Amino acid sequence: MDLDLNDEQQMLADTVGSLLEKRYDANARLQLLESSELGWSRELWQQYADLGLLGLTVDEQYGGAGMGAGELAVVMESFGRALILEPFVATVVLGAALVDAAGSPEQKQAILPGVTAGSTVLAFAYAEAASRWSLTDIAATAVPAGSGWTVSGEKIAVLGGDSADRVVVSAKTPDSDVGLFLVEGDATGLRRDAYAMQDGLRGADLLFEDVPAVALGEPADALAALESVLDTAMAMLCSEAVGAMERMLWMTVDYLKTREQFGAPIAVFQTLRHRAANMYVSLEQARSMALAARLALLDDDVPARRRAVRAAKLQIDLSARHIGQEAIQLHGGIGMTMEYPVGHYLKRTTAIAKTFADADLLTQLVGADEGLVTAD
Amino acid sequence: MNTALSKEDRAFAEEMRAFFASEMPAEMRERLGRGGHPSRDDIVTTMRILDDHGLAAPHWPVEWGGKDWTPLQRHLFAEEMVMANVPSPLAFNTAMVGPVIATFGSQEQKERFLPATARCDIWWSQGFSEPNAGSDLASLKTTAVRDGDEYVVNGQKTWTTLGQFGDWIFCLVRTDSAAKKQRGISFLLIDMTSPGLTVRPIHLIDGGYEVNEVFLDNVRVPADQLVGEENQGWSYAKFLLGNERTANASIGLIKSRILRIKRLGGTALDDPLLRARLTRLEVEATALEMSVLRVLAREASLPPGVPDPTSSMLKLKGSELQQDASELLTDILGPAGLAYRETDEVPAGFDALPEGALDAMPTYFNWRKASIYAGSNEVQREIIAKTILKF
Numbered sequence: 100m101d102l103d104l105n106d107e108q109q110m111l112a113d114t115v116g117s118l119l120e121k122r123y124d125a126n127a128r129l130q131l132l133e134s135s136e137l138g139w140s141r142e143l144w145q146q147y148a149d150l151g152l153l154g155l156t157v158d159e160q161y162g163g164a165g166m167g168a169g170e171l172a173v174v175m176e177s178f179g180r181a182l183i184l185e186p187f188v189a190t191v192v193l194g195a196a197l198v199d200a201a202g203s204p205e206q207k208q209a210i211l212p213g214v215t216a217g218s219t220v221l222a223f224a225y226a227e228a229a230s231r232w233s234l235t236d237i238a239a240t241a242v243p244a245g246s247g248w249t250v251s252g253e254k255i256a257v258l259g260g261d262s263a264d265r266v267v268v269s270a271k272t273p274d275s276d277v278g279l280f281l282v283e284g285d286a287t288g289l290r291r292d293a294y295a296m297q298d299g300l301r302g303a304d305l306l307f308e309d310v311p312a313v314a315l316g317e318p319a320d321a322l323a324a325l326e327s328v329l330d331t332a333m334a335m336l337c338s339e340a341v342g343a344m345e346r347m348l349w350m351t352v353d354y355l356k357t358r359e360q361f362g363a364p365i366a367v368f369q370t371l372r373h374r375a376a377n378m379y380v381s382l383e384q385a386r387s388m389a390l391a392a393r394l395a396l397l398d399d400d401v402p403a404r405r406r407a408v409r410a411a412k413l414q415i416d417l418s419a420r421h422i423g424q425e426a427i428q429l430h431g432g433i434g435m436t437m438e439y440p441v442g443h444y445l446k447r448t449t450a451i452a453k454t455f456a457d458a459d460l461l462t463q464l465v466g467a468d469e470g471l472v473t474a475d
Numbered sequence: 476m477n478t479a480l481s482k483e484d485r486a487f488a489e490e491m492r493a494f495f496a497s498e499m500p501a502e503m504r505e506r507l508g509r510g511g512h513p514s515r516d517d518i519v520t521t522m523r524i525l526d527d528h529g530l531a532a533p534h535w536p537v538e539w540g541g542k543d544w545t546p547l548q549r550h551l552f553a554e555e556m557v558m559a560n561v562p563s564p565l566a567f568n569t570a571m572v573g574p575v576i577a578t579f580g581s582q583e584q585k586e587r588f589l590p591a592t593a594r595c596d597i598w599w600s601q602g603f604s605e606p607n608a609g610s611d612l613a614s615l616k617t618t619a620v621r622d623g624d625e626y627v628v629n630g631q632k633t634w635t636t637l638g639q640f641g642d643w644i645f646c647l648v649r650t651d652s653a654a655k656k657q658r659g660i661s662f663l664l665i666d667m668t669s670p671g672l673t674v675r676p677i678h679l680i681d682g683g684y685e686v687n688e689v690f691l692d693n694v695r696v697p698a699d700q701l702v703g704e705e706n707q708g709w710s711y712a713k714f715l716l717g718n719e720r721t722a723n724a725s726i727g728l729i730k731s732r733i734l735r736i737k738r739l740g741g742t743a744l745d746d747p748l749l750r751a752r753l754t755r756l757e758v759e760a761t762a763l764e765m766s767v768l769r770v771l772a773r774e775a776s777l778p779p780g781v782p783d784p785t786s787s788m789l790k791l792k793g794s795e796l797q798q799d800a801s802e803l804l805t806d807i808l809g810p811a812g813l814a815y816r817e818t819d820e821v822p823a824g825f826d827a828l829p830e831g832a833l834d835a836m837p838t839y840f841n842w843r844k845a846s847i848y849a850g851s852n853e854v855q856r857e858i859i860a861k862t863i864l865k866f
């Protein structure tokens with residue numbers, strides 16, 4: 100049983116960690132967040148590309164490094180610590196992974212090298228105002244048109260939807276399949292209502308009015324591909340959240356030691372000490388489940404894998420809520436300010452908790468059937 | 476079985492499972508599976524069978540019957556034992572005094588005590604706590620004064636678990652009253668049949684008797700029953716308490732309780748709120764199990780016998796989940812758990828009691844102890860806080 104990072108993963112963690120330490124201090128991040136048009140850094144994006152991060156899990160024949168989810172998780176945890184603003188989840192964890200899982204070889208060849216090189220930003224549009232967490236209960240439609248399709252409907256909260264060069268969108272076909280369709284960013288009939296999300300990442304609502312599209316693979320096969328990409332994506336959000344939680348804990352610990360009230364560092368107050376200890380316990384539980392999720396991705400038994408990943412995200416969401424809320428409380432007023440970093444971590448982990456599925460839904464899904472603990 | 480385990484580890488666990496199924500009395504396993512408390516005989520029987528197979532104390536040095544197992548194998552062994560409803564070997568014997576004697580005792584003490592301890596020919600009790608020395612254990616006052624070849628011991632121990640069955644008791648005693656707190660403490664082995672030693676049971680809120688007061692009134696103890704050096708007892712006690720980093724997580728117990736809840740839950744678990752509580756308990760237990768495996772995976776690189784924040788974390792979370800599981804079962808049984816009964820026999824014509832009715836509520840009351848003993852959860856939080864705050 101080897102649960103530690105291997106040498107290659109450790110090297111990856113060190114490389115990414117030292118880049119972000121140099122480039123992503125709180126001020127630099129705030130600058131990007133508040134004063135840049137794009138909301139993230141093209142220059143850093145290019146550096147991610149140069150380090151091979153954008154093609155980390157992309158096949159070598161498409162210019163990638165052909166690594167696995169274990170390596171991606173290492174990167175995600177570092178990104179969570181630094182709270183990066185670049186559209187990595189949108190482009191790599193979702194967009195490229197969907198193209199890879201559902202697309203034809205020609206489509207992969209057309210899209211993935213651009214992602215890997217840093218020249219293509221992708222987004223995945225799936226949520227709708229009335230769909231809540233469902234992937235299939237959607238109103239967007241796709242109808243055949245000539246050799247391709249046209250897509251119509253409105254999607255919300257599309258991560259990276261503001262700047263994506265290409266968008267993967269889920270829509271129902273006349274056969275009632277939930278297909279995945281590829282739309283050019285400048286296609287006629289596509290309109291964007293761009294905004295910053297609550298956590299500062301950029302996104303958009305997208306309105307599709309008879310937008311020309313091509314199907315990513317066969318629409319009948321798309322849902323299964325989509326679900327397995329989301330298994331991986333959920334596991335990756337778990338790792339990102341663990342990085343963010345870790346930072347929140349250590350920031351809080353540092354603050355308790357330096358902030359003085361009543362003539363002493365507030366770390367002398369046991370009620371605060373014990374709450375910091377509880378945060379540590381929550382973090383360790385979350386870290387264990389992020390690891391469990393990553394290991395579960397290797398499981399060929401799809402229902403078991405899915406249950407494990409969902410259980411992990413449930414633990415992560417609960418831990419993150421606990422750690423995030425306590426981190427703010429233990430900082431007092433300074434934790435409430437936009438200028439101080441801790442609140443930004445709460446914002447990101449809160450957004451993660453509202454991505455793909457929330458704790459209440461996950462509780463239902465994990466509790467269905469035989470549950471997690473079995474006698475095997 | 477956990478996906479983190481290698482094929483070899485799984486095979487090992489399967490082997491242990493088969494061993495417990497074939498070698499341990501079926502009647503006992505079945506009775507304990509229904510929530511019964513292990514009797515003295517159950518524990519002794521189990522330890523003898525284990526000893527017959529050379530499995531009484533796998534974590535001891537090999538020359539004293541230990542196995543050259545990895546920390547993970549030892550964990551799997553203990554977990555399979557719990558899951559098979561086999562009572563765990565008496566912790567006072569195999570987890571506490573045994574390793575202390577094996578590590579710090581004289582050759583003569585090892586020969587005299589270790590085989591009998593492994594086999595439970597000696598039933599050990601733990602005499603650490605006193606009425607005024609609980610969390611602040613080092614403030615203990617029981618004294619041992621050297622008189623020729625003997626120590627004369629005076630004082631009182633309390634909370635002595637299963638002391639009513641005890642043959643011997645290992646005690647922390649003060650041998651130097653002038654020295655500061657931790658400095659003047661020694662580790663003494665005392666025959667409980669010694670004149671001047673009396674045991675008085677304490678009635679607990681679950682209705683049972685599992686702890687005792689032990690009074691020591693001019694008890695004369697041969698000096699060769701001192702372990703290690705005089706006034707070094709505190710460091711042996713710390714070794715003893717930090718010896719099993721992952722055992723306090725009680726993960727096997729928690730999992731077996733969850734399985735029991737699922738088995739007994741019936742239609743109560745159609746209630747979405749109860750079901751949700753069960754699910755979150757399962758998720759936390761799964762996370763805890765992975766936390767245990769993470770600690771085991773790096774166990775070899777940790778200094779032995781030193782308490783560290785991960786073992787505190789495991790104890791904290793483990794005790795909470797144990798308590799949550801016991802509480803959930805009472806909530807599932809509802810009014811069926813309200814009657815206090817000594818046995819599950821009912822008069823002719825009455826319906827049989829549902830499984831769990833007898834023990835669910837008492838267990839819930841009893842397991843409040845889990846956050847008090849073995850270092851209270853507040854003490855564990857303090858250990859974690861000290862480590863992360865370095866303050």
Ligand SMILES: Cc1cc2nc3c(=O)[nH]c(=O)nc-3n(C[C@H](O)[C@H](O)[C@H](O)COP(=O)(O)OP(=O)(O)OC[C@H]3O[C@@H](n4cnc5c(N)ncnc54)[C@H](O)[C@@H]3O)c2cc1C
Pocket residue numbers: 600601602603604606608609610611633634635636637686844847848849850851852853854857
């Ligand atoms: C069922 C049971 C079995 C036991 N078996 C044994 C046994 O076999 N042998 C043996 O030697 N002992 C045994 N113990 C004793 C056990 O180790 C003590 O109960 C424990 O150390 C706590 O001591 P106390 O009960 O005196 O509580 P106290 O130490 O008086 O604590 C009271 C409360 O104050 C809190 N507290 C104490 N100090 C601090 C602090 N510094 N910061 C914050 N909070 C604090 C505690 O957490 C607790 O909530 C057993 C106890 C129980 C309940």
